[in-house]
Amino acid sequence: MNEVVHIDHLPGRTLTVEGKEHLYFSGTSYLGMARNEAFQKHLLEGIRLYGSNYSSSRISNLKLQIFEESEAYLAQFTGAETALTMSSGFLTGQMVVRLLENKGRFLYAPRTHPALWRTQADFYDGSFNTWVATLPETIGTFPENDLILITNSLDPLLAQPYDFSWVAHLPASKSITLVVDDSHGFGVLGKEGAGIFSKLQPYTNIRLLVLSSLGKAFGIPGGVILGEKETIDQFKANPFFGGSSPVIPAYLYAFLQSKAIYQQERERLFQNIQLFTSHIAGLSIFDYFSRYPVYYTRQHQLCTYLKDNGVLISSFPYPSPQDDLITRVIISSLHTEEDIHTLAKLIEEFSS
Structure with missing residues (x-):
């Protein structure tokens, strides 16, 4: 106990x-x-500039430049075409799965984070390597052409890395969206802490979405989605995004000042x-x-x-x-x- x-x-x-x-x-x-303390100093500077909170919508007629500036940097930093920030990693995950829910059949890897669940039934405690080994055969049994694969970038609980070389062998006959939660790698792993996006980007046979909490390594209460502009623009146009609070601007200011x-x-x-x-x-x-x-x-x-x-x-x-x-x-x-x-x-x- x-x-x-x-x-x-x-x-x-x-x-x-x-x-x-x-x-x-x-x-x-x-x-x-x-x-x-150095990060806290930048955060206090941000609070003096932007206040302690931003009580508005990202789609209002008043646009704070700090959102676009931080998203442009996140895209450049990771190698993504576009980035979109939200007020929490959990909300980021929920928005992604809700907006993809009717766009294909979902397949969950073992031990996927609860932020990406639709219901508790989406979680099971199994072996990632076994899931990967059986994935091509599993996919082949589905009549659906559109598939959405949901996985973590690693297992932060059991301290296990994940190999993604299998992505290159996914069947080209299927339309596949790969959603990867990189919350526990982003800021630590990858080139200069840029996470897993650039490692997965070369796989042109899939549509890639990498999402992450910014609250782990980066210390920012927020989340980010990385992907193609067309997909991110669809998220921006959805009421789920327009009705949600944004990241507190003072934290984004501190983030940009703390490279x-x-x-x-x-x-x-x-x-x-x-x-x-x-x-x-x-x-x-x-x-x-x-x-x-x-x-x-x-x-x-x-x-x-x-x-x-x-x-x-x-x-x-x-x-x-x-x-x-x-x-x-x-x-x-x-x-x-x-x-x-x-x-x-x-x-x-x-x-x-």
């Missing part, structure tokens, strides 16, 4: 529980933006990953992959052992309270070398 810890402040590299400071190796703020900060923190993150991996490479309790800050373990008792020794990690049932525990150590750019050494020493003692 997982133990819930209640706190009254935002964690950084540490947090205080019942008067005692603990090291914190959890959460999805991989680049530490929520506690980055160098993101790259600096990304390098720090990789240094921390390399250091921690060097310590635990001889142990067999973790699943992980290169340059990614998540380390999954099936030994859930590690959470209690570390908490008793002043370290908090991620351990809770997911995606619902009725599901199995997911226990992970998550590194961020905020951690110091001493933090990493302390964590690694405790894990070595636990494993001995």
